[in-house]
Amino acid sequence: MRLPxxxxxxxxxxxxxxxxxxxxLAYYLVTTFAEPFFYLLAFGFGVGGLxxxxxxxxxxxSYRSFVFSGILGQTALFQGFYEASYGGFVRMYYQRIFQxxxxxxxxxxxxxxxxxxxxxxxxxLAVVIIASIxxxxxxxPLRAPLVVAPLAFAAALLFAGLGLAVAARARTIDEISYPQxxxxxxxxxxxxxxxxxxxxxxxxxxxxWALPLTSVNSLMRTLTLGLPFQPGALPVLAAWxxxxxxxxxxxxxxxxVK
Amino acid sequence: MELSPLQVKxxxxxxxxxxxxxxxxxxDLSFEVRAGECFxxxxxxxxxxSTAIHCISxxxxxxxxxxxxxxxxxxxxxxxxxQILGVCAQEDTLDSDxxxxxxxxxxxxxxxxxxxEAKRRASALLERFGIxxxxxxxxxxLSGGMKxxxxxxxxxxxxxxxxxxxxxxxxxxxxxxxxxxxxxxxERDKGxxxxxxxxxxxxxxxxxxxxxxxxxxxxxxxxxxxxxVERHMGSAAVEEELRPGxxxxxxxxxxxxxxxxxxxxxxxxxxxx
Numbered sequence: 399m400r401l402p403x404x405x406x407x408x409x410x411x412x413x414x415x416x417x418x419x420x421x422x423l424a425y426y427l428v429t430t431f432a433e434p435f436f437y438l439l440a441f442g443f444g445v446g447g448l449x450x451x452x453x454x455x456x457x458x459x460s461y462r463s464f465v466f467s468g469i470l471g472q473t474a475l476f477q478g479f480y481e482a483s484y485g486g487f488v489r490m491y492y493q494r495i496f497q498x499x500x501x502x503x504x505x506x507x508x509x510x511x512x513x514x515x516x517x518x519x520x521x522x523l524a525v526v527i528i529a530s531i532x533x534x535x536x537x538x539p540l541r542a543p544l545v546v547a548p549l550a551f552a553a554a555l556l557f558a559g560l561g562l563a564v565a566a567r568a569r570t571i572d573e574i575s576y577p578q579x580x581x582x583x584x585x586x587x588x589x590x591x592x593x594x595x596x597x598x599x600x601x602x603x604x605x606x607w608a609l610p611l612t613s614v615n616s617l618m619r620t621l622t623l624g625l626p627f628q629p630g631a632l633p634v635l636a637a638w639x640x641x642x643x644x645x646x647x648x649x650x651x652x653x654x655v656k
Numbered sequence: 657m658e659l660s661p662l663q664v665k666x667x668x669x670x671x672x673x674x675x676x677x678x679x680x681x682x683x684d685l686s687f688e689v690r691a692g693e694c695f696x697x698x699x700x701x702x703x704x705x706s707t708a709i710h711c712i713s714x715x716x717x718x719x720x721x722x723x724x725x726x727x728x729x730x731x732x733x734x735x736x737x738x739q740i741l742g743v744c745a746q747e748d749t750l751d752s753d754x755x756x757x758x759x760x761x762x763x764x765x766x767x768x769x770x771x772x773e774a775k776r777r778a779s780a781l782l783e784r785f786g787i788x789x790x791x792x793x794x795x796x797x798l799s800g801g802m803k804x805x806x807x808x809x810x811x812x813x814x815x816x817x818x819x820x821x822x823x824x825x826x827x828x829x830x831x832x833x834x835x836x837x838x839x840x841x842x843e844r845d846k847g848x849x850x851x852x853x854x855x856x857x858x859x860x861x862x863x864x865x866x867x868x869x870x871x872x873x874x875x876x877x878x879x880x881x882x883x884x885v886e887r888h889m890g891s892a893a894v895e896e897e898l899r900p901g902x903x904x905x906x907x908x909x910x911x912x913x914x915x916x917x918x919x920x921x922x923x924x925x926x927x928x929x
Contacts, residue, residue, distance in 0.1 A: 403735055410766055417762065418753045498749035501713040502766040502814075503735045656671055656707075656716055 407504040411512025412519070414499075419520065430524045434473045438531070441465045441592060454594040455625045463537040467622045468591035470525050470546060471553065471615040477521030478554035479582055482561025482646075483574050486513060490565060496654065506654065510647050514558050521554030522547055529622065538622045545621045552639060553614040559642030566649035590615040610638040659727055660688035661740070661818045661849040662695075662712070667721035669707050681707040683873040685721070689849040691817070694840065696860040696881075697853045699870035700918050705853050706746060708870075709822050712851070713743050725818050739767060742816030744808045746823045746853070750795045756806060757782060757791035760813050767814035774813070781809040784839065800827045808836065812843070819843060822853040837863055857911035867910070871918045881910045888913045 419426050446462035454464060490496045496513075500506035529546050532538035564577045588602065589595065589611035595603055606612045613631035620627045669682040682704040689695040697705050710716040712723050714730035714737065723730045728737035751759055757778055764774035782788040785805045790798060798806065808824050821840070825833045840863055844850055854860055860867050861881045868878040877884055889908035898904050 407735070413765070414751075414762060493752055494745075494747055494749040495751045497715070497745070497747075498751065498763075499766060501715055501738065501741070501743050501745075502763070503738050503768070504766050505734055506715070654715075656710075 404505075404508055407508030408511045408515065410504055411499060411509050412516050415512070415516035415520075426520075430477065430520070431527065433476065434469050434524070434528055435531075437469050437472070438466060438528075442469075452594070454596075454619070455628075457625055459623060459625075460537075462535075463532075463623055464594075464619075465592060466532050466535070466537045467619045468615055470529060470550065470618045470622070471589075471611055472586055472591045473524050473528055474521050474550050474553040474614060475557050475582065475585060475611055477524050478517055478557030479561040479564075479578075481517040481520060482513065482558040483564045483568075483578070484561075484571070485517070486562050486565035487568060487571050487574060489513070490650070490654070491571070496650075500654075506651065507647070510562070510650055514555060514562060514643060514646070517558035517561070518551050518555040521558070522551045525550035525554070532622065542622045546618060549614070549617055549621060552635065553610070556610055556614075556635070556639040556642055559639070559644075559646040562646035563642060563649050566646060566653045585609050585611040607634070610635060658691065660690045661726055662689040662851060663722075663724040664688070664708075664712060665722045665724070667708065667711055667723060668719045669704075669711055669716065670719045681873055682711065682718075685870075685873075685875060687868055687875070687878060689818070689851050691849050692844055692847045693865045694844045694850040694852055694863050696864035696867035697851060697870060698855075698857070698860055698867055698914060703870040703918070704873040705870055706822070709743075709746075709820060709851075709853060712820065713741065714738060739814075740817045741820070742811035742814055742818070743820045744811040744822060744824045746826075748803055748807065750803060750807055750810070752795045754795070755791070756787065756793050756795060756798070759795065759806070760810055763810050764813045769814060777813055777815070781812055785809045786835065801829060801832050804828055805832065805836065808839070816848065818849045818851070820851045820853075823855065824852070825854065825856065825859060833859070857909065857914055861910040869914060869917050876917045877913070884913050885910060888916055 442462040442465045446460065446465060449461040451458055451460050452464060496506065496509050499509045526543045526547050529538060529543040533540055533542055560577070564574055568574050588598065588606050589609055590606065591611075595606045595612055598606060607630070613634040616628045616631045617635070619625040664685055664687050667682055667685040668680065670678040670680045672678055685708055687695065697708065699705050707716065711718050712730070714723070714734040717731055725737040726740045730737040751762070754762055760778035760781060761771070761774045764777065769777070779788070782791055785808070787802055787805055790802060795803065795806070804824065804827055808821065811819060811821070825836055828836060837859065840850060840852070852860065852864060864881060866878065866880050867884065868875045870876065877888070879887070885908050889912050892908070893905040894908045894912055895903055895905050
């Protein structure tokens with residue numbers, strides 16, 4: 399594999415996605431930001447007003463700030479997963495554009511990297527903008543949008559890997575609902591978006607830490623709120639990232655190339 | 657003798673099947689398509705044509721054998737070999753996120769065609785295929801026939817010297833089909849090597865300099881349509897029932913050879929979707 403030529407191929411694919419994004423900016427802004435923004439309003443200001451403050455990792459902080467940071471991880475999860483799973487399935491199965499691109503001077507390997515990197519890029523943009531809102535409301539320090547970007551990208555790439563693997567394995571678009579309800583929603587609810595994981599019974603705590611979103615949220619809170627760094631978070635994140643990205647590519651190759 | 661732009665050498669493709677013996681979809685397929693030649697690949701459903709085309713475009717790895725495009729092994733150097741390859745796939749693979757004109761320009765970037773040149777070519781192609789008035793439309797708003805023409809136009813955007821058309825005229829009305837034939841002839845006369853996969857024997861007979869009849873993964877006959885008819889049917893007239901009770905005698909044509917060699921059947925051999 400010649401690297402510069404392959405990078406050119408990945409860039410071509412990425413630009414195709416970016417072009418679609420640019421042309422339907424209003425649609426993407428609504429579908430990207432409406433959901434996290436409403437969570438922020440409902441939980442940050444609504445529930446946050448009821449609860450006031452809480453203790454997490456031995457520190458006292460406002461519930462609004464706590465949830466605000468959790469929404470960053472949730473955004474990486476939803477944006478990465480949905481774009482790669484439903485979006486990827488449509489592109490692979492209905493539009494067949496993976497197949498159309500992969501018989502030009504671009505290879506299927508480059509098409510799949512372009513897909514994953516685009517999904518992660520779009521999610522990173524969303525996380526950075528939400529972090530900027532957090533700066534305006536005074537919940538995050540000024541540097542927050544910048545320092546969360548690399549973490550958001552890694553997390554979103556991981557969840558895009560999950561989504562693409564699901565797209566590759568789903569026989570019909572409806573089958574994507576299984577991992578959505580049995581894996582994505584439980585992560586959303588139990589991996590520290592809305593309450594500290596230490597509130598859970600020990601067995602569930604252990605389960606929550608085995609899933610990638612808990613590590614993402616923990617690292618997000620270290621970067622945005624200065625909560626203590628959990629040394630276990632990085633290896634868990636790295637392991638899931640490598641595993642899911644590698645598996646999703648293998649599964650998509652197995653599906654398309656006989 | 658000049659090197660043929662498309663060379664298929666002893667191509668064999670076996671599929672693994674769960675809990676069964678592997679299926680050999682393409683067996684020892686060899687042929688060349690010369691510059692300025694239109695070569696027809698014919699055969700019933702399940703004969704292995706689609707598998708062969710997936711291998712020829714470098715998308716499926718062959719079990720054995722090689723495919724050379726412009727002298728380059730498409731499986732060893734897919735990026736360079738496919739620089740001169742244009743493919744119109746059997747399925748609709750148009751990018752419905754783009755409008756008609758933008759779609760062509762975007763596809764050209766995959767072949768490193770400069771933007772200004774891509775735009776010039778896109779306009780010219782839409783004009784040539786009679787869909788210039790649809791340039792700003794979404795793909796979804798096009799009729800089936802227009803989508804088909806757009807997909808052939810897209811295969812030409814990189815000015816390929818090897819052109820693969822898989823069932824390109826399926827779903828076109830007779831008028832449109834004839835105008836597409838004219839375009840195929842023009843491309844051939846400009847020197848392109850064209851591989852045409854079709855179920856329409858009349859089309860193959862009119863367009864192809866040579867045809868290969870495939871059945872169950874193998875080439876059963878390969879020659880010019882005229883010689884195939886002479887060899888397998890002779891010159892005796894064929895009698896057929898035109899309407900119930902109305903018999904007429906006519907000269908034999910390629911379809912008679914096809915039916916004789918492949919045998920009319922309804923059962924389709926198993927294969928991957």
